[in-house]
Amino acid sequence: MRNELESWVLGHKVSVQNLSGDYDLSIGESLSQVPGPPPHYHENLHESFYIVAGEMDFIINGEQRNVKAGESIDIPPKTLHTFVNSKSENCKWVNIHSPKCFGEFFRKYGISASEENAMEKSVAPEIIQQVLETAGDYDMIIQME
Numbered sequence: 001m002r003n004e005l006e007s008w009v010l011g012h013k014v015s016v017q018n019l020s021g022d023y024d025l026s027i028g029e030s031l032s033q034v035p036g037p038p039p040h041y042h043e044n045l046h047e048s049f050y051i052v053a054g055e056m057d058f059i060i061n062g063e064q065r066n067v068k069a070g071e072s073i074d075i076p077p078k079t080l081h082t083f084v085n086s087k088s089e090n091c092k093w094v095n096i097h098s099p100k101c102f103g104e105f106f107r108k109y110g111i112s113a114s115e116e117n118a119m120e121k122s123v124a125p126e127i128i129q130q131v132l133e134t135a136g137d138y139d140m141i142i143q144m145e
Contacts, residue, residue, distance in 0.1 A: 008121070008122035009110045009122055010131065012029065013028060013029040015028070022100050023097060023098035024095075026095045028093050031085065032087060033086065034084070035084045036083035036084055036085075037140075037142075038142045038143075038144060039080055040082065040135065040140050042140060042141070045077060045099070047075040047081075047102075048074045050096075051071055051092075052093060053089075054091035055067060057083060060080070062080070080143055104138060105140065108138075
């Protein structure tokens with residue numbers, strides 16, 4: 001199947017893969033010092049990250065866990081989580097959501113990587129506001145502290 005074009009989603013480069021299975025798979029890259037999404041959980045989605053290069057700090061139910069290249073982390077439904085690349089190098093990762101539905105979030109809020117200033121556009125206040133208002137439509141329940 002054909003891969004989607006790369007886009008920037010909330011400050012992270014993401015490429016959603018078109019797969020026939022009942023899961024979404026995305027390949028991504030988080031630049032150094034870029035925070036992840038607001039703390040959130042999924043009512044029904046299982047989520048996993050596999051770190052390909054670099055490392056990422058995950059905050060799971062308030063506890064921090066560092067995940068390095070070659071390691072993975074599984075996030076069951078109803079688990080409050082976020083992540084941040086607090087290191088000096090970029091982090092490359094694979095992200096899986098099951099069952100399939102979250103790829104639509106990446107497609108909706110992605111700014112084509114070919115656009116000028118795409119990364120900056122992906123974190124514009126109007127995009128952030130839209131995400132806050134519609135995240136629940138994608139089984140992303142944001143829990144602001």
